Amino acid sequence: MKSKRGTGQAEMILYLFFAVIFIMVGILSVKAYLLNAELDKELHLSNLDFGIIGNRMIASDNCLSARQTITLTDGEDSYNVNFVETGTLIKNRITDPIINECLRGFDKEKYHLTFSELSEDGTRTVLGNEEGYGSLDCKKSNRKGEFLIGLKGSSTRLGVFEICID
């Protein structure tokens, strides 16, 4: 009896050992397969593009916005602090070469921008390209915005920036 029970336990240990080996081999095989599997991904970046293009146009002095520099003094040392006047554009910079360079790389079919100058009676005069920039039909776009902007160099100092992204 003692001997039989011992044999049964040895068998159990043996089964257990092979079960663990089997599981580990299975895990490693599936892991090896998964590591080489292709990821099926589809990223929607239009919201990000909306923010980036919008910011680039009205909040970056590398494109159209105005920059101011303030000098701070701390004892003998002085420091220049630069800041961009977000929402204030320089009218003279609204030209095709500058805007096209700022938008370089973006797919023209996926955006449409227009810059207008506001007169005192509310009439809008398009600045830069008459057709605007980009070829997207804004009627079909779900992401669009219209911003009242400051316009340095304009008599009313006011303008409108319209943007739509596919």
Add this chain to the structure above:
Amino acid sequence: MKLNKRGQGTNLVLIVGVILATAISVFAVYTTFDDVVQNMVTGDPELAARELASYMDIASSSPNEITIYSSTPITVAGFPAYGTVLFNAEDREIRVHPYPQDLMQAQILKSMYGEISAEEAYSVMALYGYRSSNVVLRAQSRLAGSIAQDLGARAARDQALRDVQEALSDDFFGNLDMIGRDAISDAAYDLSPTNAKKYLDLEEKYANKLAKKQAKAIRAARAGSRLSKLKRAAAWVWPPSLARKAVTGTSWVSSKIGLTKYASGVVRKLESKAARRAAVKAEKAVARGASVTIMLDIGETAEDVACAIPTPPSQVVCKASSVIRRGIFMVFMLAEGAWTFWPIHHSITNARDATEQIDDKFGTFEFHTGNIPIQAELPNCESEPYAVNMDLPMGEALEAIGLQDILSAQMNMPMSESTEEIKTYSGIKNRQNECFDSHNWYLDDGGLITDILFLDNYAITHPWTLGVAAPFAACTGIGIVKEPSSGSSCIMMMEASLLGAWSNQENSWTTGWKENWKGNTFMLAITAAMVTGKPIKFFKSKEGAIALGLYNLLPMDSVNLFSYISGADELIDADKEYYMEDPLVISISKEYDESSDEYVLVVDKAI
């Protein structure tokens, strides 16, 4: 009863064991799959390229100065998920690859040597061998360097910085950061290998400049609220905690696993084994060619004698001999095709497949940073090729006559190294005067052959055509139409020239006579014996002499052949693409550049 109780106790242990094993298995399954899925998503090169491109876009569009830190995920094996990050300012493109460039070249080279059957194991070992030491070393040295700034800049450092640090230690990072920083710094420097000391010294060199900048940043921060001041200073003074987490995580995994040393040894052994096998193959191929040529030559002499006798039986023998010798030649060619040319063909296609597969792993995405100038914090170095001869323990006899060096040169490894000269790119301005990462030379420059050949005409200039099809067809034609012994000599010459083309020229007759004078003297003596027929006339052989000459004098080596055979020179564009190797943390900043009075975008391999 006693027996029964004991049995029950043992059963209980078994049941607990089963439950424990099951629990461990379930936990292992869960963590493994979790890691793998996480790795798949966060480690996807295309996602990484998109993420970095988006950070570039966001930073460049920001109205104010901004720094975005992007940490590289660590793979299950403990490496940075992105070994290569390429910034192309000219075409506004980011490319990301899981392997660093040296590993890409090593994988292609490995596939040429024919280690396909052990692909997975070899890949893992190669990863450890080529990456662990560098990754951990660089990460640790940068971390230590960051700490060393405290020492190097102590004299120039504004006391305010220390005050703020102490205040911050409680609020943001815990006291750990402040405990024994000096001691850690000293210990880190002493323990660092030469390479790491180089980084540390460089850090110290820039420490004063950095200290002034830090002090200025803190003074400027005082203008704001206490919270914003602390946050701003915190961001400047110390890299984000995630950086440290990545560093400690990487080094912990590597040290715990302890495979770095072991794996590099395994890689070296595997390479030597592969090279030895290839060397033996090459030796056998030439030996086969030589023996068959001698046999056919003997047959030709006998045949000439038979043909010269005008009697019908002799003429029958003459014709029969001609047919038999051509038959032997055909069998020999079939054998050569299978044993020599097929492996060469296999090697070429393997290398091309490996290159293609590596190319497929690149993730690419365009960034849209407009006209903002781009600067690189750490410049790249120029790179140049060199070759390492294989260590072949062949025995004393071969070493005595210098043949060991010749065979070692035959089985050399084409490698790439930094020249320590700063590399420049169109559209990217370097900020420092010391360079760090360098491209692998072979992945961009094909060397002499690709410069000469017109690769547009692909079918003719393909290495398979020039290295396999053309020589095999030409020698077969000569052997059948003209004379079998000429055909076998032709094959021997072709094999010798193919082998000689790969051989490292450093020890050859032309460029390194003194380095291996014994081997070169031996080879010269053999060639002289073949040309003059002295001391034994039987050795006289024009073809043999030409073959040896080609083997030793062909002005080519693996450096020029590697990219041509594998097509690896198409993988990157080193003229345009700024390279970051194994980055753990990348920072993308919009900063004000005083010299040009404009905002610039700064790309930095922070760790």
